[in-house]
Amino acid sequence: MDIQIVAPQTGHDYPRTWSEFLDWFGSEEACLKYLEELRWPHGFVCPACGVAEPPYRSSRTRLMCRSCSHQSTVTAGTIFDKTRTPLRVWFAAVWYLTNQKQGVSALGLQRVLGLGSYQTAWTLLHRLRRAMVRPTREPLKGLVELDETYLAITDREAPRARGKNQTNQVFVVLAVEILEPRGFGRIRLRRLSDDSESSVIPFVQDSIQPGARVRTDGSAAYRSLSKLGYEHDRKVHLGSPVAAHTSMPGVHRVASLLKRWLLGTHHGSIQPEHLDAYLDEFVFRFNRRTSGSRGLLFYRVLQQAVLTEPVTYEDVVQKTGRGGTIVAG
Numbered sequence: 001m002d003i004q005i006v007a008p009q010t011g012h013d014y015p016r017t018w019s020e021f022l023d024w025f026g027s028e029e030a031c032l033k034y035l036e037e038l039r040w041p042h043g044f045v046c047p048a049c050g051v052a053e054p055p056y057r058s059s060r061t062r063l064m065c066r067s068c069s070h071q072s073t074v075t076a077g078t079i080f081d082k083t084r085t086p087l088r089v090w091f092a093a094v095w096y097l098t099n100q101k102q103g104v105s106a107l108g109l110q111r112v113l114g115l116g117s118y119q120t121a122w123t124l125l126h127r128l129r130r131a132m133v134r135p136t137r138e139p140l141k142g143l144v145e146l147d148e149t150y151l152a153i154t155d156r157e158a159p160r161a162r163g164k165n166q167t168n169q170v171f172v173v174l175a176v177e178i179l180e181p182r183g184f185g186r187i188r189l190r191r192l193s194d195d196s197e198s199s200v201i202p203f204v205q206d207s208i209q210p211g212a213r214v215r216t217d218g219s220a221a222y223r224s225l226s227k228l229g230y231e232h233d234r235k236v237h238l239g240s241p242v243a244a245h246t247s248m249p250g251v252h253r254v255a256s257l258l259k260r261w262l263l264g265t266h267h268g269s270i271q272p273e274h275l276d277a278y279l280d281e282f283v284f285r286f287n288r289r290t291s292g293s294r295g296l297l298f299y300r301v302l303q304q305a306v307l308t309e310p311v312t313y314e315d316v317v318q319k320t321g322r323g324g325t326i327v328a329g
């Protein structure tokens with residue numbers, strides 16, 4: 001389906017400033033109306049029968065389809081589903097999250113919004129990170145560097161051996177668009193269980209458009225790239241006078257920014273099982289690093305938030321019951 005994309009306008013589609021934000025989102029009703037416009041830009045469409053007709057409004061939030069009588073709300077099926085936190089607080093959290101260049105920790109958010117509990121702040125942030133992944137994002141194109149890196153995760157709760165924390169290596173694969181004559185384009189990251197071909201290739205196929213020129217090291221995991229329709233540019237470092245950081249500058253730069261960000265903004269206190277969500281946030285921020293308008297990022301996160309499947313607190317709380325820390329790597 002072809003949809004004409006009109007670029008959102010500052011001051012019209014999203015607020016320009018914090019004071020404009022306060023004007024726009026002074027009530028729950030105003031927030032609900034804003035979400036309705038984001039979710040159904042061409043008018044309400046019944047999630048049950050697909051009929052596009054203005055709904056009956058049986059209460060402040062309840063929308064009833066005129067055709068099949070199905071009842072829904074604008075937040076049903078989104079990351080706001082069944083939340084007890086007011087939408088005004090959610091919106092303020094998004095504004096704050098997108099206006100901090102490096103991102104924000106749960107403790108920072110709790111303080112700035114005056115939230116009663118750390119858990120609420122943590123859950124807000126975690127759900128919003130899931131909204132930072134765009135469901136229909138374009139694959140990387142042109143020249144793409146592909147490599148892997150390791151993040152060392154220290155498990156604070158695991159039994160200590162000789163007084164040391166137990167450290168696990170987490171394997172992350174990176175793809176970085178290289179622009180001509182210089183500079184980096186967009187990136188994709190994924191945590192994988194290992195660096196085997198069967199782990200790496202699905203990431204490549206999800207992230208990079210066939211026909212792209214893919215630059216890798218000599219790893220055997222990448223040997224099928226040509227067969228899969230990529231132009232494979234293999235840089236073998238062994239015995240080469242050219243160091244890895246000069247032949248693959250993009251992936252080295254992104255890997256070091258990622259490690260610094262995890263340690264800096266998040267103070268190295270990330271539970272390993274939540275790493276994927278942090279990777280999503282990093283990719284979102286990196287890919288929009290040149291965006292002149294922070295308000296546009298606010299708009300994009302909310303737009304994606306109303307398209308995202310709900311995540312419950314039970315989905316996101318520690319699956320293993322053990323904490324851990326990303327330390328370096």
Ligand SMILES: [Zn+2]
Nearest residue numbers: 046049065068
């Ligand atoms: Zn219906």
